[in-house]
Amino acid sequence: MGEQLQEQRLSEVLKAVSDATRRSILTTLVQEGPLRVTELAGRYDMSLNAISKHIKVLESAHLVTRRTIGRVHLIEADLDPVRAVDAWFGQLRSIWDLRLERLGEVIAKGVTRDERPVPDGNKDDPGPG
Amino acid sequence: MGEQLQEQRLSEVLKAVSDATRRSILTTLVQEGPLRVTELAGRYDMSLNAISKHIKVLESAHLVTRRTIGRVHLIEADLDPVRAVDAWFGQLRSIWDLRLERLGEVIAKGVTRDERPVPDGNKDDPGPG
DNA sequence: ACGATATTCAACCAAATGGGTGAACAATTG
DNA sequence: CAATTGTTCACCCATTTGGTTGAATATCGT
Numbered sequence A, B: 001m002g003e004q005l006q007e008q009r010l011s012e013v014l015k016a017v018s019d020a021t022r023r024s025i026l027t028t029l030v031q032e033g034p035l036r037v038t039e040l041a042g043r044y045d046m047s048l049n050a051i052s053k054h055i056k057v058l059e060s061a062h063l064v065t066r067r068t069i070g071r072v073h074l075i076e077a078d079l080d081p082v083r084a085v086d087a088w089f090g091q092l093r094s095i096w097d098l099r100l101e102r103l104g105e106v107i108a109k110g111v112t113r114d115e116r117p118v119p120d121g122n123k124d125d126p127g128p129g
Numbered sequence C: 001a002c003g004a005t006a007t008t009c010a011a012c013c014a015a016a017t018g019g020g021t022g023a024a025c026a027a028t029t030g
Numbered sequence D: 001c002a003a004t005t006g007t008t009c010a011c012c013c014a015t016t017t018g019g020t021t022g023a024a025t026a027t028c029g030t
Helices: A001-017 A021-033 A037-041 A047-062 A080-108 B002-018 B019-032 B037-041 B048-060 B081-107
Strands: A064-070 A072-077 B065-071 B072-077
Touching: A001 A021, A001 A047, A001 A080, A001 B002, A001 B019, A001 B065, A021 A047, A021 A064, A021 A072, A021 B002, A037 A047, A037 A072, A047 A064, A072 B002, A080 B019, B002 B037, B002 B048, B019 B037, B019 B048, B019 B065, B019 B072, B019 B081, B037 B048, B037 B072, B037 B081, B048 B065
Parallel strands: none
Antiparallel strands: A064 A072, B065 B072
């Protein structure tokens, strides 16, 4: 159990970085280290509030963390959730390679498509229910 | 030039895979090879049209291609665009590591934060433009 | 205590998203 | 040609998104 939770989190992370502004914020933070909201906002042609919202999106995807010191909120990048993304893509690619490999064997043996074995489970998705 | 175009494509790909249903479709296609729209749709508790739309999203992100044979549309996964995603994450991580490394040196030398060299360019974003 | 600064909250808005339904279109089959 | 099958198109609908502005809240400096 709990795979859908993982799925959910993966969706959240991917959605968070699917926005160019948010990617840029993340890159900036990774490059320069923790920055204040205002400092960050100053670099974009966008209202402070807009940036504040973007930060919150990144925050709930756990791609950034916040350290509040007095009235200043220090925003810091955290690349940990990216590993889940890597894992997913990696798995996808390995399945892909496996299938190609198997397809190669099948062709070599001259087995027809209908006769070849069913590929085994992928334990991730809301999948083909 | 053309980095924003790359950015745009990256956004499209990430957004496409940020939906669990679409990720599942992609995984299924990778596992089982090209499938018809109806076949694909049959696996989800969702209308044929909904799946058709999801496929179109994946298609415009170039994550799947379509081969139309008569009235049948064969949908096939294409993991090529995933490389762009990997590249971005990879770059992000290497910047991250670089900064940590530099930070280590700085600490070792006892230089203050304000004195340390400015990190060099990241040539991707709509960035702190 | 007061004014300035840093940030969020709340409301609003236009546009995009994810879903549904019914009609249209294309190709295959009888 | 008529019926059936595979798929998209055109709408409709509720929700989310990305942005705005203005007010509220909290902290700092004087």
